[in-house]
Amino acid sequence: MEKHDAKPPVILWFRSDLRLHDHAGVAAALASGQPVLPVYIWDENTATRPLGAASKWWLHRSLAALGSDLRGRGSRLIIERGNAQIILAGLAQEFKARTIICSHTFDPETEVHDRHLSEALADIGAELHRHNTTLLTLPNSLTTQAGQPFRVFTPFYKALQASGICDVRLNSAPVTGEWSTPDRWPQGLALEALGLEPKPTPSGKDWAAGFDGFKPGEAGARGRLRSFLKNHLKTYAEDRDRPDLDLTSHLSPHLRFGEISPQRILFETAKAVEADQELTVGADKFRAELAWREFSYGLLAQQPRLDRVNFKRDFDSFEWRDDDAGFGAWCRGETGYPMVDAGMRELWQTGYMHNRVRMVAASFLVKHLLIDWRRGEQWFWDCLLDADPANNPASWQWVAGCGADAAPYFRIFNPITQAEKFDPKGQYRARYIPGYAQDDMRLAHMKKSRDPAEKVDKSHHIPDYTQPIVDHALARERALATYKRRSDDMYRHGDEE
Template sequence: MTEKRTHFAPVIVWFRFDLRLHDHAGIRAALESGRPILPLYIWDENPATRPLGAASKWWLNRSLEALNQDLQKHGSRLILERGNARIILTSMAKEYGIKTIYCSQTFDPKNEHNDWEMADELAAAGIKLYRLNNTLLVPPGTLYTQGGKPFRVFTPFYKSLLASGACYIDTLPDLPAKPWPQPTKWPKSLKISALGFQPALTPSGRDWSSNFDRFKPGEAGARSALKHFLKNSLQTYESDRDRPDLDVTSHLSPHLRFGEISPQRILHEIAQATQTDHRLTTGAAKFHAELAWREFSYGLLAQQPRLHVANFRRDFDHFEWRHDDAQFRAWCRGETGYELVDAGMRELWQTGYMHNRVRMVAASFLVKHLLIDWRRGEQWFWDCLLDADPANNPASWQWVAGCGADAAPYFRVFNPITQAAKFDPKGLYRSRYIQGYTHSPTDAGHTKKQAELFESTDTFLKYPQPVVDHVFARDRALQAYKNRMADEEYE
């Protein structure tokens, strides 16, 4: 009787940040086992890693709904639990005779350590936890410099990644069309609404997430976004990717963040598209590099598990940041008086997204114009971005601040005025998010127009004066960074 129960015992596919059915090593292994499958998601209210921000919870809520709908098409369903993963997995395994659990690696060092301990505990109880890569092209610890050390500079890392062949995907297996093997008894499940992911309300009572609808969470939404990108944007991606007034970005970042699409799938589809249309080759090469930055960032996270709070370059630990809550609040609200920065911050608050070029300008403004600690800005992005990623977000902030690996040189201070003129020449992006904005094509016009907006009697059209003069702020930042270098030499 025991032998029969073991043979028909279900296997668990434990979903984490891998909310898809295709290109999923755990699902493939579970199907090949021929055993009943229990698809499980656990919401851990006390995670080993950084808690999700508000915007990410909004996305997770809808992504779980989409995943459950996709499972139902295969005669299955998503089981939802809330609590400690170790306790829940051990309890389910005992109740249903489970000996095998498949899950994805998150490549967050704190989670990885927790997983190793969990795997040992489960193994002691006769349960095998298979941790598989469903997230990256090349896991951290795979590629090294010629000196045998982890990469800290992007360009040689990218060359090594290309040489590894990981960026070239010929074929991908598909899911069988037949229904999945079902257990004789389904465990009880929470409803998604019981997980508490309802959108936050503003002080006025308005649904903060009401304008997040430019995205469609879920695997189907990810596939649709990729298809649109290949058809409409890849050809001009290399030349126009920095233009926030043009819709040429892939919008795949939140889908990648929640594992609704694999980087292998993206590269496979790009390869097929370029074989059909060689005009896409240049754009494809540039997009490969953007995907590689994500891989590079996870390598940095592996080297510095506290990447969101600890300077990668420890010589920045004594940098003298300014503490100015009023200016930080103005930056968060998009009320700095610099149009491109303000448009980006308002886009972030309204849509849960910000164009990548504008992210760099806005981050540079906070860190260098205002000399406010990069960690405050990183935390705001973490809470507001739908694609807030534990590696990309802090790695990019540290790059701008100059304290990260392969960081921007200290003397690079983005000029928000010239950046606006170069990348939003007709003011289309700014007019989208700044009410009452009318474009002036010159820097002189920029100053005059800001004064006109500020003096408007209509409170909705009133535009703030600059919180700091650009020339003054640039000189102050350069001096602060030079002082840090001098202090380093003295020490």
């Protein structure tokens, strides 16, 4: 009876926005002057696709970090599992809450669900207030001069810069409000009850042991940003494609789960440049990478089934090969091409892969093996800690040539020359391929020779290493011929990077 006489709370529903700072929803809840009831609901039935195994690992730790941050403020995160609409309506009725605050997820299926949720809550006298806490701007809010959504990145980025959206000024004043959690709040579930932690392999091995190089949570995200700006931004533009140097920010999983805002990243980057003008070039390139994420969410809004449907529908008749053996070798990192294999092993061992290597590995699957991009995208979705519903499929479609602003069909990454260019001393390959000789000339013959037998002999420089499963030159010619057959409008000549 006491709970019905008490001041009704504002329900703060966390989703893909697992932080407390630079968060419009948190600020609105605290500014309401009402108690704040923080809740997370594990509801796999409302998203376009369920989380992959690696993402679940991250989510578990991110929720633990958020719960710890809330406890430090005299509150706690209430975890529930089931139908979000039923749970939220039940909480609203039990505690007479009239406001439920949450963030946009920009997941197409969830957006539809939110419309139904808003209607259901209205029927019991409650309102759903959504905030944009994960992007710089709403998808496709910027349009071309013809009023159409952007499908080419460069003009999109120019429009984003011209809009002033990137000129972020954050309010440094602390947000205050009533965080304390009354005893009457529901107990909720233990985090472990969600079953997000990966199960050991049949042999008892913890396959996620290598993920510990990351620190999920808002504090981890802020620390990662500070480290990147201090140590790597200066040479980011010239060396970001070097997996051996590993100068990327590693912020992508933190962004994926909303542990840091893109506004915070831009703000801190601008402060770093103000203090050191030599960081300007690196900062410009870094901002462009952040803008690609914004562009990808615009594509997802245009094609809600971006992970399953070709953005360019004329690719629907493309002649993909049914090659389970080749796909399995690719997944295991046993293609015989060290750059590809090192990347796939990095992915399996660490839940991450350097962006340059992602492009090389993806290109190998869809062009050397002519395997449907959707199979590769799904593998990445399951294995990547930063598996993003927009970035992941948009990037795969870019490589395959079926996406918006896609790579031209004749761009077929040569995994040998890519390794020589971006891993010149073989240090990245040696990191993931046992016995790899750190001599970049060792594979030079593969670039010059088309004799598979010669490649088999030379490959024995690496103990127990597999021979190439396909000849690069032959695979390239096969890919060019297949892509040309797709359309009469294709170019007559190809070139490789």
